Amino acid sequence: MNSQLLASRGQRVDTPPGRLPAAARRNSTKGRFAAQHRRRMFRTDMLTVALWASLAAALALWLADGGVSSVGNPTQAVTAVGILAGLAGMDLVILMLLLAARLPFVDGAVGHDRALEFHRKLGKPALYLLLAHGLLLATGYGMAEGLNPVSEAVSLWVLVPDMWLAFVSMALFIAVVVTSLVAVRRRFPYEFWYFVHLLTYLAVATAIPHQFSVGGLFAEGTWQRWYWLLLCIGTGSALAWYRIAKPVIATYRHQLTVRRVVRVSPDVVSIEMTGLRLNELSGSGGRFFVWRFLAPGLWWQAHPFSLSAEPQTGTSSRQPTLRITVRNLGAGSARLASLQPGTKVAIEGPYGVFSTAARSRDHVVMIGAGIGITPLRALLESTPFAPGQATVLLRGSSAEELFLGEEILELCRKRGATLFHLTGPRSAIPQSAWLPASAGSSRLRDFVADIADADVYVCGPTAWAGHVLAEAKSSGVREEQLHYERFDW
Numbered sequence: 001m002n003s004q005l006l007a008s009r010g011q012r013v014d015t016p017p018g019r020l021p022a023a024a025r026r027n028s029t030k031g032r033f034a035a036q037h038r039r040r041m042f043r044t045d046m047l048t049v050a051l052w053a054s055l056a057a058a059l060a061l062w063l064a065d066g067g068v069s070s071v072g073n074p075t076q077a078v079t080a081v082g083i084l085a086g087l088a089g090m091d092l093v094i095l096m097l098l099l100a101a102r103l104p105f106v107d108g109a110v111g112h113d114r115a116l117e118f119h120r121k122l123g124k125p126a127l128y129l130l131l132a133h134g135l136l137l138a139t140g141y142g143m144a145e146g147l148n149p150v151s152e153a154v155s156l157w158v159l160v161p162d163m164w165l166a167f168v169s170m171a172l173f174i175a176v177v178v179t180s181l182v183a184v185r186r187r188f189p190y191e192f193w194y195f196v197h198l199l200t201y202l203a204v205a206t207a208i209p210h211q212f213s214v215g216g217l218f219a220e221g222t223w224q225r226w227y228w229l230l231l232c233i234g235t236g237s238a239l240a241w242y243r244i245a246k247p248v249i250a251t252y253r254h255q256l257t258v259r260r261v262v263r264v265s266p267d268v269v270s271i272e273m274t275g276l277r278l279n280e281l282s283g284s285g286g287r288f289f290v291w292r293f294l295a296p297g298l299w300w301q302a303h304p305f306s307l308s309a310e311p312q313t314g315t316s317s318r319q320p321t322l323r324i325t326v327r328n329l330g331a332g333s334a335r336l337a338s339l340q341p342g343t344k345v346a347i348e349g350p351y352g353v354f355s356t357a358a359r360s361r362d363h364v365v366m367i368g369a370g371i372g373i374t375p376l377r378a379l380l381e382s383t384p385f386a387p388g389q390a391t392v393l394l395r396g397s398s399a400e401e402l403f404l405g406e407e408i409l410e411l412c413r414k415r416g417a418t419l420f421h422l423t424g425p426r427s428a429i430p431q432s433a434w435l436p437a438s439a440g441s442s443r444l445r446d447f448v449a450d451i452a453d454a455d456v457y458v459c460g461p462t463a464w465a466g467h468v469l470a471e472a473k474s475s476g477v478r479e480e481q482l483h484y485e486r487f488d489w
Helices: 022-028 033-065 074-101 103-110 112-145 149-161 165-179 190-197 199-213 223-254 332-338 370-381 403-415 462-476
Strands: 004-007 010-013 257-264 268-274 286-295 304-311 319-325 342-353 363-369 390-396 416-421 456-460 482-485
Touching: 033 074, 033 103, 033 223, 074 112, 074 190, 074 199, 074 223, 103 112, 103 342, 112 149, 112 190, 149 165, 165 190, 165 199, 190 199, 199 223, 199 304, 223 342, 257 319, 257 332, 268 332, 304 370, 342 462, 363 462, 370 390, 370 403, 370 456, 390 403, 403 416
Parallel strands: 363 390, 363 456, 390 416, 456 482
Antiparallel strands: 004 010, 010 416, 257 268, 257 342, 268 319, 286 304, 286 342, 304 319
C-alpha cells in the first residue's frame, strides 16, 4: 500500500511498508561500492600522473639533447625558450586530442564531460605556447641574422621547407580556439562550430612535417625522433579506432532501426529502436550515446542523448528494444519527432560515468529537472540499491513537465525508493533557487537527512543544476559523491 502526502516542500510518495529500518538496510550492504570507488580514484590519479609526465617528457627531449649547455648568449636563450614553448604547446595539443578521443580509460575514470571540460581548458595555454614558439623563434633567428621578427618570419615561410605548413597550422589553431569561446559559440549554430572544430585535426597534421624536417632535435636516428613519432602515431591511431572504427563496428553489430516515435508531451517524444544484441548494452542506464538517424537531412547530425530506459531483451513475440526521450530544444531535435519507422540508426557509445560505475556509497539520491529526468529513469531502473536506500526528487514547473513521471513512480514503488514531486514556480529564496516557491525555506537535508553519506546524481538545465550542486556541497556531500550530467553542450 502507498500513501501520498502533500507537504510544503512538494508531493511525496512513500515506499511500501513492511521493510527493515533504513539504517539497518544500509548497514546490511555497507561497503558494496567501496572497492569500485577506490579503483576509479586510482585510475583518476594515474591519469593525472600520466598527463604531467607527458608534459615533463616533452621538455626532457630538449634537455637530453644538451639543451642547457647550448645556451651561451641571449640569442640562443630566446631560441631555446621558443623551442621549449613549441614542445610544451604541441604536447598539450596531443593531450587535448587524447582527451577527446573517448578512450575507455579516460571515460571510465573522469567521464566524457569532465574530459572535454579539461580538453577545453588546455586550449588557450596550448595556443599561447604555440604563438610564443613562433614569435620567439622568429625573434631568435632574426637576432642571429640581423633581421626583425617580421622579416625573419617571411624568410622562414619562403626559404625553409615545410615551414609554410607551420604558419597554416597556427592560423587553424587560432580559428579553433576562437570558435571554442562560449561567447562566439552562441552566435553560430552548433553544426558550424562543430565543423570548424574538426579543423583541429588538420591543424595538427599541418604542424607535424616541419617538426621533423627543421632543426636537429628530431633528426633521423635520434631517440627523440622515435618518441615523438610514436606519440603522434599512437594519438592518430587512438582517434581512428575510438572515433571512427568502433562506432562503425557498433552500428553494424547492433543494426538499430526506429520502431516507433511516441509523443510524451507537446514538445517531448520517446524514440523506440529495435536491434541485435541489445543485451550487451544493459547496465548503461544514465549513460549517453551519440545517435545519427540515417534519414534525409538528418544523417550528418550527431545527437548526444542518454537512454531513458534500459534495453529490453524482448520475448518470443517482441523484438529487443531500447529507448531515448528527446525534447524539442532546437531545429535538429525538433525534426526527430517526424522520424519514420524503419529508419536506420548509427550509434556511438555508451559514454560517461553517469551510471552505477560512479557509485561510492550504498545510499543514492537522484535529482532531475525537465528533460534531465529521463536519464534518471534509466538509472533508477538499473543501479543496485536495497529498499529505502534511494531517494528521487523530480522538479518541474508543472506536473506535465515531470516527464516519464508515471514510469518513475511505478519503479519507485517496485524498488522501495522514496519519491518527491517538486512542482510550481521557482523559489525566490537564493539558497532554495532549485526548489519551487511552495517549498518555502526547505533545504536538501529536509528531503534526505543523511545526504552527506549518499551518491548524488543531478541532471537538468545548467543554472538549475548549479544551485543543486551548491546546495549538496553545503550539506556535506563531497565532490567525489557528486555526479552531474550536462545538457548544454
